[in-house]
Amino acid sequence: MAIYVLSPAAESDVTEIAASIEEDNPIAARQLVEDFLDAFERLAKRPAMGHRRPDLTSRQVLFWPVRRSYLIVYRAAPSAIEIVRVFNARRDLASILAKLPD
Numbered sequence: 001m002a003i004y005v006l007s008p009a010a011e012s013d014v015t016e017i018a019a020s021i022e023e024d025n026p027i028a029a030r031q032l033v034e035d036f037l038d039a040f041e042r043l044a045k046r047p048a049m050g051h052r053r054p055d056l057t058s059r060q061v062l063f064w065p066v067r068r069s070y071l072i073v074y075r076a077a078p079s080a081i082e083i084v085r086v087f088n089a090r091r092d093l094a095s096i097l098a099k100l101p102d
Helices: 008-022 026-045 093-098
Strands: 004-006 062-066 070-076 081-088
Touching: 004 008, 004 026, 008 026, 008 081, 026 062, 026 070, 026 081, 081 093
Parallel strands: 004 081
Antiparallel strands: 062 070, 070 081
């Protein structure tokens, strides 16, 4: 069974993203959350699918796009993956990543 855990920051990210979309389109917000959950499951089953971004961070995290506009940042471990952050790819990625805990 594939296992993933969301950091508190990632949980907050998903909630905030969904809330901002829900104001205009509740159905689209629910579908985006489903897309995130599907991606979390897929990554848990195959944690090496993501890619590194040494141009943005030296931390041991991987990135996975969702709908071209969002990025999942996660850490792969033998028993589970940790979803560290989920955010809009148009944000200042270097600043966000600089604040990640080691």
